[in-house]
Amino acid sequence: xxxxxxxxxxxxxxxxxxxxxxxxxxxxxxxxxxxxxxxxxxxxxxxxxxxxxxxxxxxxxxxxxxxxxxxxxxxxxxxxxxxxxxxxxxxxxxxxxxxxxxxxxxxxxxxxxxxxxxxxxxxxxxxxxxx
Amino acid sequence: xxxxxxxxxxxxxxxxxxxxxxxxxxxxxxxxxxxxxxxxxxxxxxxxxxxxxxxxxxxxxxxxxxxxxxxxxxxxxxxxxxxxxxxxxxxxxxxxxxxxxxxxxxxxxxxxxxxxxxxxxxxxxxxxxxx
DNA sequence: ACGGTATATACCTTAATACGTATATAACAC
DNA sequence: GTGTTATATACGTATTAAGGTATATACCGT
Numbered sequence: 001x002x003x004x005x006x007x008x009x010x011x012x013x014x015x016x017x018x019x020x021x022x023x024x025x026x027x028x029x030x031x032x033x034x035x036x037x038x039x040x041x042x043x044x045x046x047x048x049x050x051x052x053x054x055x056x057x058x059x060x061x062x063x064x065x066x067x068x069x070x071x072x073x074x075x076x077x078x079x080x081x082x083x084x085x086x087x088x089x090x091x092x093x094x095x096x097x098x099x100x101x102x103x104x105x106x107x108x109x110x111x112x113x114x115x116x117x118x119x120x121x122x123x124x125x126x127x128x129x130x131x
Numbered sequence: 132x133x134x135x136x137x138x139x140x141x142x143x144x145x146x147x148x149x150x151x152x153x154x155x156x157x158x159x160x161x162x163x164x165x166x167x168x169x170x171x172x173x174x175x176x177x178x179x180x181x182x183x184x185x186x187x188x189x190x191x192x193x194x195x196x197x198x199x200x201x202x203x204x205x206x207x208x209x210x211x212x213x214x215x216x217x218x219x220x221x222x223x224x225x226x227x228x229x230x231x232x233x234x235x236x237x238x239x240x241x242x243x244x245x246x247x248x249x250x251x252x253x254x255x256x257x258x259x260x261x262x
Numbered sequence: 263a264c265g266g267t268a269t270a271t272a273c274c275t276t277a278a279t280a281c282g283t284a285t286a287t288a289a290c291a292c
Numbered sequence: 293g294t295g296t297t298a299t300a301t302a303c304g305t306a307t308t309a310a311g312g313t314a315t316a317t318a319c320c321g322t
Contacts (some may be wrong), residue, residue, distance in 0.1 A: 002144075003147065003218055003219070003222065004141075004142050004143060004144050004147065005142075007138050007141040007142035008142040008279095010135075010138040010141075010142075011135050011136075011138035011139040011141075011142050012135060012279090012280080013133075013135050014280095014316095016134065016135065028298085028299095029298070029300095030297090030298065030299085037172055039281090039282080039297095040282085040298085040299075040300095041281080041282075041283085041284095041300085041301090042281065042282085043299095044298095044299060044300055044301085045280080045281085045300085045301090046280095047299095048300070048301085049279095051315050060288085060289085060299095062289065062290070062294095062298095063288080063289055063290060063297060063299085064289095064297095064299085065288095065298075065299060065300090075218070075221070076218045078321065079214050080214055080218070082214075083210050083211055083213075083214040086210055087134055087206070087207045087210055087211070088134070090206070091134065091317060122177055139309095143309090143310080145310095159268085159269095160268070160269060160270095161268065161269085163269095170311085170312080170316095171268085171269075171270095171311085172269095172270085172271090172311085172312075172314095173312085174269095175268095175269060175270055176270085176271085176310080176311085177272085178269095178270095179270070179271085180309090190312065191269095191318085191319085192270085193268095193319065193320070194267060194268050194318080194319055194320060195267095195268065195269085195319095196268075196269060196270090196318095209295085
């Protein structure tokens, strides 16, 4: 993949916020959506863009589509993702997102569901890569 | 300066080639132009774009405008420029550009001019920052 | 002043991007 | 099957970007 395409993916604030959230964990669309406080279509399109360029991978889990960073990023991609992590550390909006993620995760671990809704529905399922 | 603006500057191949050439040295427009083999207007506009976003600084030297990387880049910028240098090391086009630069520099050091033309015209001048 | 070289900008066209509204698809519960 | 939730896509619009042609500006040499 071309280096310029990596940078094209990185030159939008919403996409950077998404990548920040996905660092070290996977998330379904509606979690991302709720954390960022942006409309569903906006999140979905940015995720599609990232996926089309290989910056994220997906797997379906029942109703939900779970996004994650690729497990084998290219040298260029992993270098840039690391650099990004380094940069966002000092930028408030990303810290706020991470904090919201923590709160949300904790909340859902208490109310028990696998994913986003307030009602638990799906039994624990294995976290194998499907795609 | 916003992180996304840095990435916007980096998401064009010509701009990456320019930044690669400017790593550790300064160059006038026509040198850049000759090395990259691209039309003057294209180079000039990309340089203007980079300058408008603070990724390069300039100084005028007689007829020529000399471009360089900023001497005090922000944390984010220097992190990304370093990452870029790391990435381009393995991409052929950038190596070719650097090789051409070396050849061109050598050639002009022999034929003596300060800058681009084949005829020397300007006496040695100090390399102080003007801007 | 004039002519020449180096660089920048105006203007145009085309393509890509971002966002929104509305709708489609996928998986589930019943 | 129907209804519901989660996610994706189609389509329209406004903005931005990239490239080209032509022209302007800046500096130099005379």
